[in-house]
Amino acid sequence: MGNAGACIQWKPDGETLWGRDFILAPEFGAGWMSCRNFASGLNLTLADFCLRRRAHFSLHLEERVVGLSCYLSGSVHCRFPAWEETLTLRGGDAGIFCLAAQQGEGAADPCRTVLAELRLSDFFLYRLEGEAKAVLTGGEKGVRVLPISPGSAVIAGDLFSCPYTGVAREFFWEAKALELLAHTLSGAEATVSDDLFAMRAARDRLVREMADPPDLRELARQAGLSRTCFAERFRELFGMPPFAYLRERRMEAARALLLSGSVNVTEAALAVGYASLSHFARAFRERFGVLPSSL
Numbered sequence: 001m002g003n004a005g006a007c008i009q010w011k012p013d014g015e016t017l018w019g020r021d022f023i024l025a026p027e028f029g030a031g032w033m034s035c036r037n038f039a040s041g042l043n044l045t046l047a048d049f050c051l052r053r054r055a056h057f058s059l060h061l062e063e064r065v066v067g068l069s070c071y072l073s074g075s076v077h078c079r080f081p082a083w084e085e086t087l088t089l090r091g092g093d094a095g096i097f098c099l100a101a102q103q104g105e106g107a108a109d110p111c112r113t114v115l116a117e118l119r120l121s122d123f124f125l126y127r128l129e130g131e132a133k134a135v136l137t138g139g140e141k142g143v144r145v146l147p148i149s150p151g152s153a154v155i156a157g158d159l160f161s162c163p164y165t166g167v168a169r170e171f172f173w174e175a176k177a178l179e180l181l182a183h184t185l186s187g188a189e190a191t192v193s194d195d196l197f198a199m200r201a202a203r204d205r206l207v208r209e210m211a212d213p214p215d216l217r218e219l220a221r222q223a224g225l226s227r228t229c230f231a232e233r234f235r236e237l238f239g240m241p242p243f244a245y246l247r248e249r250r251m252e253a254a255r256a257l258l259l260s261g262s263v264n265v266t267e268a269a270l271a272v273g274y275a276s277l278s279h280f281a282r283a284f285r286e287r288f289g290v291l292p293s294s295l
Contacts, residue, residue: 008055008108018170024049031113034065041124042181043067045117046159046173051110059104066136067119068184069095070148070156080104084226087143094152094184096144098136116156118177136185146184155180167252198223199237202230206242207249211273216242251287254280258295265292 010033019036031049038044042182059078069111073091080102089095091114120136128136148156162169202219214222219242220230234242250272257268266277269292274280284292 003073008051008057016170021049022079024051028055029110036170036173039168040178041121041172042174042177043119043121044173044177045115046157047113048115049116050112051108054107054108054134055110055131056105056107059106061099061101061103063101066098066125067096067117068181069097069115069117070152070180070184071095072114072116072148072153072156073113074115075107076113076115077108078104078106084228089145092148094146094148096136096146096184097142099142114160116159116177116180118181120181127194131199149183152180152183155183163235199233202236203234203242203245204260206246210246210250211271213246230295245284247273248287250274251284254284254292255288255295258292268292280291 008028009025011025013023013032014019014021016037016040019034021079022033022035024031024033029049029051031047033045033047033049036044044285059080064214069089071089071091071093075088077086077088079086080099081104082102083104087095125136155176159173162172163177164172202223205222206219214229216227221226223230223233225233231241234245238245240248253270254272257263257271258265263271265281269275269280272280274283281291281293284290
C-alpha cells in the first residue's frame with residue numbers, strides 16, 4: 001500500500017472550543033473534515049470528500065484506540081504490520097475497533113467518502129461494562145466489521161444534515177454521536193453471543209473428536225476466524241491454547257477410563273488419541289505424577 005499514490009493532505013479551516021475544521025487540499029479533490037473532542041470523553045470525526053485519485057495516509061496510533069467508524073460511502077483500505085491481510089471498509093460498513101499503539105498505513109479510493117468516526121477515551125470506557133465493553137474489544141485484527149443497520153444509517157446521516165450552527169451544532173453532534181454508538185452497540189451485542197457460541201462449538205468438537213482431532217486450520221475455519229485469531233480467542237476464553245486444552249481433556253478422560261476398570265492402559269491411550277504408549281505414559285505422569293499402569 002505504500003505505492004497507493006500521493007499522501008492525502010488537509011488544510012486548517014477554523015477552530016472552536018470543541019475542536020478543529022479542515023478542508024481537503026485542492027490538488028487532491030474537494031471536501032471537508034471536522035474533529036470534535038467532547039467533555040463526555042467522546043471524540044467525533046466527520047468527513048465528506050471526493051478524491052481525484054487514489055491517495056494514501058499514515059496510521060500512527062500513539063496509544064490504544066477504541067471506537068466506531070461508519071462509512072456511508074467510499075472505499076478505504078487499512079493495514080498494520082501484524083495483520084495477515086489488508087482490511088477494506090466500504091460504504092455500508094461499520095467498523096468497531098480496539099487497536100493497540102502501532103503504526104500502519106491506509107489508502108482511499110478516488111470516489112466520494114462520507115465517514116462518521118467515534119473514538120472513546122479511557123474516561124468514557126471506564127463507565128462501560130458487560131457486553132457493551134466486550135463488543136468494543138472483540139473482533140479479528142482488533143476490528144469487528146458489521147453492516148450498518150438502517151437505523152444507524154439514519155442517525156449517521158443526521159450528523160451530516162445538522163440544522164444548527166454555533167454551540168447548538170456542537171450539542172447536536174454530541175447527542176447524535178452518542179445515539180449512533182448506542183444504536184450500533186445494541187445491534188452488535190448479538191454478534192458477541194454468536195462469537196462465543198462458535199468458539200464453544202469448536203472447543204466441544206475438539207474434545208468430542210479427541211481420538212482423531214481436527215487441526216487448527218479446520219477449527220479456525222469452523223469458527224470463521226484466522227488461525228492466529230482463533231488461537232488467541234481460544235486462550236482468552238478457555239485459559240490455555242487449543243491443544244494444551246485438548247491434552248488436559250485427554251488426560252482427564254484417560255484417568256476416568258482407567259479408574260473405571262473397564263479398559264487397560266493400551267485401550268485408554270488409543271481411546272483418547274495416543275498411538276504411542278510411551279508418549280501417553282509420559283504425558284500422564286507429567287499431569288498426575290504417577291504412571292497410568294499404577295491405577
